Amino acid sequence: MSSVDLSVDRLDRISGFGQAEYADAFVYRPTTVEEIHAVFETARKSGRKVTLRGAGRSYGDANTGAENLVLDITRMNRILSWDAATGIVDCEAGVTIENLWRHCLEDGWWPPVVTGTMYPTLGGLLAMNVHGKNNYCQGTFGEHILDIDVAYSDGKFETLKASDSRFFEVISSAGLLGVITRAKLQMHHVASGNLKVLAEAAHNWDEEFALFEHYENDADYMVSWVECFGRGAKAGRGQFHAAWYPDRVDLQSRKPESQDLPPLLMGFFPKSMMWKVLKWFCNRPGMRFVNWAKWMASSTIGNHKIHEQPLVAFSFLLDYVPDWRRAYEPGGFIQYQSFVPKEHAKRVFAEQVRLQQEYRLESYLGVLKRHRRDKFLLTHAVDGYSLALDFKVTKRNRARLWELAHKINDLVLKAGGRFYFAKDSTLRPEDAATYLGEALTQFKEVKRQVDPEGLLTSDLAERIEIVD
Ligand SMILES: Cc1cc2nc3c(=O)[nH]c(=O)nc-3n(C[C@H](O)[C@H](O)[C@H](O)COP(=O)(O)OP(=O)(O)OC[C@H]3O[C@@H](n4cnc5c(N)ncnc54)[C@H](O)[C@@H]3O)c2cc1C
Known part of the structure; x- marks a missing residue:
């Protein structure tokens, strides 16, 4: 060889x-x-x-x-075949979500599950078996795959279908079993390139969870921003969004040029400069102010609003600001996402935020989502909710931040919760062994x-x- x-x-x-x-x-x-x-x-x-x-x-x-x-x-990024009648697309594993929607949306097809950014590759999406804002109704990315090709380290190569048990082992295995080189995906049919989006302010944890419960049998997507500086009666406040695919055919909105994110903010400010402005606010007082301002806007002018929004703008909000992660330089940041069964989620997430405040290490961005279980071997999902939290890392706060994360891990584990390799920086071997349980033995x-x-x-x- x-x-x-x-x-x-x-x-x-x-x-x-x-x-x-x-x-x-x-x-x-x-x-x-x-x-x-x-x-x-x-x-x-x-x-x-x-x-x-x-x-x-x-x-x-x-x-x-x-x-x-x-x-x-x-660089293995060729779309090998596309059938606009059935919505089946066959791709090399380096093809990204962006490549997919740019290729297929005009024909009336959208990826069935997308992440908060459009840049991940099919290989990465499957290795982590990612979820979207529709996880509670559409499951994970792997649930929409017809077959994959896998190259193993010993030179073997095989095609796996959903009827093979190995399919459920390789997808979700964080790139530790073999290289996914190709995947065939069933896209989701859409009449329009827009979504009908509802925004509702949630004043506390009770209202957050009540909104998810109210819309879970009806909405195509649900997500909520959670403000982590709110205390007491204000704890858990944020802005909930539900979205629906319209039935009305709208060819113009499916064209890529109708989806492209604008290069200017408010018509004059270059978005490429935005991270430099964000950097000024990327500290505890600055982010307390940004979160407060966002809450004020969401609970007044932005409340009870229904509007149509392009699929790209709704799905990939974080791609709006190019290079936004640079605001966290030089120490960078971690994202911590835990998944908790629905009967314990409100209590555990409220305690997570209370602990952050006790440590004076509030997350600058909190995002709440609804999930369902799946049968992939190293699954992260539960029938419940996840809270994703972004934390700035500095030389000074690093040890305390890890200590906080370990305290939060204990809460999650006690509640039968799970973690997600795509978002992890702080898990210890004993945490992973506890939540993975029997699946870890099988994986090895x-x-x-x-x-x-x-x-x-x-x-x-x-x-x-x-x-x-
Ligand atoms: C702004 C932002 C928003 C996000 N939103 C979400 C979200 O909403 N939901 C969600 O689930 N995730 C989300 N993520 C996480 C992201 O979708 C996953 O981490 C995804 O795996 C990234 O894909 P990638 O191509 O960048 O892979 P990488 O990050 O480069 O790799 C991910 C894993 O895949 C393995 N891998 C890569 N290629 C292959 C291959 N060909 N075969 C086998 N294994 C491979 C790697 O070893 C690694 O373990 C988000 C990330 C960001 C930055």
Whole structure:
């Protein structure tokens, strides 16, 4: 088997999206399955390990591997076939959500599950088995996949369908079992390129959860922003959104130019400069003010509003501000997302926010979503809710922030909750072992079969000790 050149020219400094940790690694960008196998051969010969990487949009260390050979699959980005009559699209794993909607929306098809950003690749979406704002009704990304191709570290290659148990093991395995090189996806039919969106202010935790319960059998999407500085009767306040696909056919709104996010804010301010403005506010008093201002706007002029919004604008709100993560420089940030069964969610999330306030480490952005269970091996979802929290990392707060996260982990675990590799930076091996339970034993057994030399790993996998 051929191998590739292991030279220092390949060395690159990479990080997860949060940029709170960096790793130096030998980065390869293959375009064929043969090149992937050659990288494994090089790892074998040089005694190194391999880490898989897509668009690098996982927040923590799931896509980095210090001193490893990193297989970045973003150049395997061809759409192989598209059937506008059935909505079935066959793609290489480096194709992104953006590539998908740009290719298919004009024909009346939209990805069935999308994340809060359009830049992740199919490989990354499947390795994490991502969810969207419609997880409670449409499940995860993997539930809409017809088949995938997987290249294993030992040179084997196979096609997996939903009738194969291995399909449910590889999808959700955080890139630790094999390289997904191709996927066939059933897109979702849409008449319009817009959504009908309702905005409602929630004054406290009770109102937040009541809104989700009210709309869960009706809305196509639900999500709520939670303001983490609110105390006492104001704790849990935020802005809830529900959205529906309109039935009316609207060809103009399906055109890419009707979806493109505008380059200027309020018609004059270049969005590319926005992160510099945000940086001024990226501290505790600044973010307390930003959250308060957002709450004032959401609870007055923005309240009880129904309007039509392009699918892209509703789905990828965070892509509106290019480079927004740079506001967190130099220390970066982490995202912490926990998933709690519905009977405990309100109590656990209220306590999470109370603890943040006690530590004076409030999250600058809180997002609440509704979820359902799925049958993938390393699933993160529960029949309940998740709260995603962004925390700024500095040299001074780092140790206390990790201490806070560990306290929150204990709350989540006691309530039978789960965590998400795509958003993790703080889990300890014992936390992972507790929530994964029997699935971890099964995962290790499958790993021994498909990656017998243990070539595939990541900084996350080593940190939480899910690989031997
Ligand atoms: C702004 C923002 C919003 C987000 N919103 C959401 C959301 O709403 N819901 C949600 O679920 N997630 C969300 N995410 C997380 C993101 O969708 C996931 O982390 C996703 O996995 C990123 O894909 P990627 O291509 O960037 O993969 P990377 O982050 O590069 O890699 C992710 C994992 O996939 C593995 N991997 C990569 N390629 C392959 C391959 N070809 N075969 C096998 N394994 C592979 C890697 O080893 C790694 O473990 C968000 C992230 C950001 C930055």
